Structures are given as structure tokens and as C-alpha cells.
Amino acid sequence: MSTQALKRQTQHSHPSSVDPSVDAALLDLLTGPAKPSAKAFARRDAALDPLLLAAAAASGPQVTRNHYHHDFFPGVMLPQAEGAWDWTKWTGENNGSSPSRLTYVSKQGPRRQRLDPDTGEENGLARSKPTDATLKTTKKRRPSLISPTSTSSSELKIRPKADHLSEVANHAGTVPPLEVKCMARTRIPTPHGPVFLHLYHNNRDNKEHLAIVVDSEQLSDHHTDPLAPPIRSRSLDAIWPDETEMDRIIRGAYVGRLSPSSQQPSIPVVDAKPTDMSGVHAPPPLIRIHSECFTGETVGSMRCDCGEQLDEAIRQISLPITIPTPSSPTSSRTIPGRGAVIYLRQEGRGIGLLSKIRAYNLQDLGHDTVTANLMLGHKADERGYEIAIAILRDLGLGDDSMGVRVLTNNPDKVAALEKDGLTVAERVPMVPRSWQNRRLAQGHNSVEEERLVGATMIGGSAVYGDDLDKYLRTKVLRMGHMLPLWLEDADVVGQ
Numbered sequence: 472m473s474t475q476a477l478k479r480q481t482q483h484s485h486p487s488s489v490d491p492s493v494d495a496a497l498l499d500l501l502t503g504p505a506k507p508s509a510k511a512f513a514r515r516d517a518a519l520d521p522l523l524l525a526a527a528a529a530s531g532p533q534v535t536r537n538h539y540h541h542d543f544f545p546g547v548m549l550p551q552a553e554g555a556w557d558w559t560k561w562t563g564e565n566n567g568s569s570p571s572r573l574t575y576v577s578k579q580g581p582r583r584q585r586l587d588p589d590t591g592e593e594n595g596l597a598r599s600k601p602t603d604a605t606l607k608t609t610k611k612r613r614p615s616l617i618s619p620t621s622t623s624s625s626e627l628k629i630r631p632k633a634d635h636l637s638e639v640a641n642h643a644g645t646v647p648p649l650e651v652k653c654m655a656r657t658r659i660p661t662p663h664g665p666v667f668l669h670l671y672h673n674n675r676d677n678k679e680h681l682a683i684v685v686d687s688e689q690l691s692d693h694h695t696d697p698l699a700p701p702i703r704s705r706s707l708d709a710i711w712p713d714e715t716e717m718d719r720i721i722r723g724a725y726v727g728r729l730s731p732s733s734q735q736p737s738i739p740v741v742d743a744k745p746t747d748m749s750g751v752h753a754p755p756p757l758i759r760i761h762s763e764c765f766t767g768e769t770v771g772s773m774r775c776d777c778g779e780q781l782d783e784a785i786r787q788i789s790l791p792i793t794i795p796t797p798s799s800p801t802s803s804r805t806i807p808g809r810g811a812v813i814y815l816r817q818e819g820r821g822i823g824l825l826s827k828i829r830a831y832n833l834q835d836l837g838h839d840t841v842t843a844n845l846m847l848g849h850k851a852d853e854r855g856y857e858i859a860i861a862i863l864r865d866l867g868l869g870d871d872s873m874g875v876r877v878l879t880n881n882p883d884k885v886a887a888l889e890k891d892g893l894t895v896a897e898r899v900p901m902v903p904r905s906w907q908n909r910r911l912a913q914g915h916n917s918v919e920e921e922r923l924v925g926a927t928m929i930g931g932s933a934v935y936g937d938d939l940d941k942y943l944r945t946k947v948l949r950m951g952h953m954l955p956l957w958l959e960d961a962d963v964v965g966q
């Protein structure tokens with residue numbers, strides 16, 4: 472009601488006949504806070520200089536409570552909330568009971584809880600105390616994501632193994648066991664051949680992690696090769712409640728090559744273990760756990776080799792495999808390459824794109840990639856691999872005696888896989904293409920000749936440059952990456 476209307480109503484009505492809500496509205500109007508002037512909100516952000524950042528880092532990892540503790544999107548910070556991690560189940564905070572507005576979610580306790588009872592000052596400890604409402608939400612258990620109608624629930628539930636379970640037990644009641652679910656899969660043609668893109672949801676974070684599965688044999692309608700069982704997602708092929716055949720087809724639970732004339736729904740994977748391959752020397756599938764890098768993969772940044780690595784991984788996994796025939800050692804046969812890239816949304820080694828952009832500016836000021844992260848209050852590497860491991864298990868990769876071959880220089884990745892019980896048959900190093908080619912490049916007239924258009928995109932060529940060299944050197948010298956350093960005027964050591 473407008474001020475004028477309120478005035479009219481209060482002047483012309485007898486007090487006893489006035490609607491009480493009008494009184495309340497008038498009271499609000501008269502006693503509400505004055506409109507803030509523009510001056511009250513003068514800019515408070517100082518220049519981000521290294522000294523300031525170092526001071527901020529020394530005072531604690533929380534950036535500012537304005538940035539860190541507030542969240543206007545319910546569920547994003549509350550993975551335990553019903554459907555928060557699976558948008559097909561998202562019913563809002565009230566579980567669909569009312570179509571209410573999105574509530575303002577704060578991870579801070581109310582101010583009265585943060586106040587020191589003696590001094591009335593804000594109390595740092597109490598600040599992190601969760602509200603009753605938050606506690607209630609955290610305790611709520613989300614029902615299992617795998618349909619109870621699935622054929623074999625033990626095969627379909629992808630649960631972490633021993634070590635991780637004890638970790639989970641430590642958080643009993645707050646963190647449910649990790650589960651992943653492949654929501655959809657589709658065929659993507661790439662310069663290296665066809666791949667199947669799998670999109671996963673999980674109950675740990677709200678990110679859509681991906682698996683890029685290379686297994687072109689699956690394009691044939693009758694894929695029965697015992698040497699190379701199809702790499703299929705258990706959770707995708709499970710029967711979901713109330714779904715039609717067309718629902719299954721649309722979410723990618725089909726076999727063969729989908730076309731207007733071929734629409735064959737898949738059946739749930741019965742045997743989680745690959746077919747016995749004793750006596751046959753087919754190499755274990757080649758896999759890579761890759762972390763998202765918007766700058767390297769999309770913008771084509773030459774500060775890092777991430778785009779090139781993604782391309783190289785898909786290329787190497789797609790290479791044909793020669794398998795000797797057991798009956799006749801002199802003869803062999805060739806099958807298409809097979810394996811997977813697990814693409815984790817852990818931008819900037821887990822610190823996010825915003826912090827990575829700031830870290831790049833610190834690097835331009837002369838700090839290396841590790842120091843820049845530390846100055847921003849982050850760890851050198853904040854990634855975790857448990858979701859990747861659960862996805863690998865869902866795809867039936869690495870959980871058998873054959874194991875997987877892993878494309879990486881990062882010892883943390885190998886350790887994470889082994890710690891969780893997966894078998895790493897071999898680590899395959901990822902040597903930067905520019906280092907592989909440098910001897911050839913020495914014959915070039917200028918560095919510019921190496922900078923090919925779209926160099927870091929899928930199907931591109933080598934990344935090259937001082938920024939990249941500095942980054943790679945830091946990874947080897949400060950992060951323990953298992954990559955023989957290129958030495959000036961010498962061959963790559965060990966190559």
C-alpha cells in the first residue's frame with residue numbers, strides 16, 4: 472500500500488475500524504531503517520597486493536565472511552539436502568511442500584550465537600557454530616540413489632573401500648557414503664575417433680563430473696569380444712523406476728550405434744567383473760584422471776599444458792591395440808583402443824577459477840604456481856580423487872586383477888587409486904609435446920613456428936612458451952611430478 476493510501480485510510484477511518492495490517496505497515500514505514508545513502512557503501516576493496524594477500528593468508532583460510540559464508544542458492548553448500556546433487560530429484564529446500572521463494576542460506580550462526588556473552592563482541596569460535604536449521608539439514612539422510620528395482624544392488628552401488636569408509640565413519644551422521652550415478656551418456660565424434668561422454672552426479676558435491684569413454688567396439692550392435700569387454704556404466708544400465716524404453720534410450724542406456732533405425736535399450740550389467748582373460752595378453756585399459764582447466768582447454772591458454780594433455784590422453788587411449796594370439800605367438804590381431812578419461816570439475820587444482828585467475832596475476836608478479844596458491848590462503852593442491860575412483864568402479868575399471876594403466880606424472884593420483892584398492896598395472900608418463908619435439912624444434916627459425924592455431928584444443932598440437940616451461944618446472948621441482956626435466960642444451964633426461 473502506498474504512503475498516500477495509508478494516510479488517507481488513517482485520516483478517514485475510525486481507529487477501531489482500521490485493518491490491523493495497515494497499522495503494522497504504517498509502523499514499518501515509520502520505524503524502518505533509513506534508505507542507505509550511496510556514500511554508506513563506498514568501495515572497501517583494496518588493491519590485491521601480495522603483502523595484503525600474505526597477511527590475509529596468515530590470518531586464516533577464510534577469505535572474508537561476506538564472500539565465504541553466505542550462499543544464496545540453497546543446496547549448493549548442502550550436499551546432503553534432498554536432491555541437491557541430483558537435479559532430477561531437486562524439490563527445493565522444503566521438499567516440494569510449498570513453492571516458496573528460495574531461502575537465504577547462511578552458514579553462520581545467528582548473530583546472538585556469535586556474540587561473546589561477557590563482552591558482547593563477536594566471538595570467532597561461535598561464528599562457525601551452525602544454526603539449528605543447518606544442523607537439521609545436515610543430519611537428514613538422503614535415500615539411496617540406486618533404484619531398489621535394480622537387478623543387483625550390490626553390483627550397482629559404487630561404494631568406497633576400506634580406508635575411505637573409515638574416513639566416512641569419522642564423520643558418521645554427517646557425510647553419507649559416496650555414491651555416483653551416471654545420468655546420461657552420448658556418442659561424441661572427435662578427431663581421434665568416437666568417444667562416449669558420460670555425465671555423473673554424486674552425493675558429495677554438486678558438480679557434474681564426466682567420463683570420456685573410448686571404446687569404439689561398442690558402436691557395433693553385437694559386441695561380444697571376451698578380450699575386451701565393453702566399458703559400460705553400471706548405474707546407467709540399471710533399470711530406473713518408472714522409466715520407459717524411450718527414457719532409457721534418451722539417457723543413453725542403449726547398445727550399438729543409435730540411429731533412427733537402431734534403438735536397442737541396454738540391459739543391466741550382470742557381471743561386474745570383466746570376462747576372464749587368462750592366457751591372453753590384452754593390455755589393461757588406459758585411463759587418465761584429468762582436472763578441469765577452463766583457461767587451458769577452452770581459451771587455449773599457453774600458461775599450462777592442460778588442453779594438450781586432454782587431447783593427448785584421448786589420442787593415446789584411442790590408439791589401436793595389438794593383441795598376440797595365444798595359440799600362435801607369431802600372429803596377432805588388432806582391436807581399437809579402449810579406456811577412459813575421468814574429467815573432474817576441480818578447476819585450478821581445486822581452488823576454482825576465480826582464485827586461479829588471481830593466482831595467475833600473482834605469478835605475473837613473479838611467484839610460482841605453488842606460492843601463488845599459498846598466498847591466496849589455499850593449499851598447493853586441493854583436489855581429491857574419491858569421486859574419480861567411484862566413477863572408475865562404476866565403469867568396471869581397475870577393480871580387478873588386470874587393473875588399469877594410468878596416464879599421469881602426478882604421484883598423488885597413483886597413490887589415491889592404490890590406497891582405495893584399485894590396481895594400477897602401469898603408470899604411463901605424460902611428456903609435454905613441446906619437450907618431445909624440442910629437438911626437432913631446435914631446427915626451427917623461431918618459436919612462433921611451434922605456436923599452432925588451436926594448439927591446446929582437442930585435435931591441436933603442442934603448447935610452447937616461457938609460461939609453460941616455468942609451470943612445468945615448478946610441478947617437477949616443487950610438486951614432485953614424475954617428469955624428467957628438460958635440461959638446456961641436452962636431451963630430455965631419461966627419454
Ligand SMILES: Nc1nc2c(ncn2[C@@H]2O[C@H](COP(=O)(O)OP(=O)(O)OP(=O)(O)O)[C@@H](O)[C@H]2O)c(=O)[nH]1
Nearest residue numbers: 762763764775817818819820827830840879880881
Ligand atoms: N591453482 C592453479 N591451478 C592451475 C594452474 N595451472 C593449471 N592449473 C590447474 O591444474 C589442474 C591440472 O593439474 P596439473 O598439475 O597440470 O596436472 P596433474 O593433473 O596434477 O598431473 P598430470 O596427471 O601429470 O597431468 C587443472 O585443474 C588446472 O586448472 C595454476 O597456475 N594455478
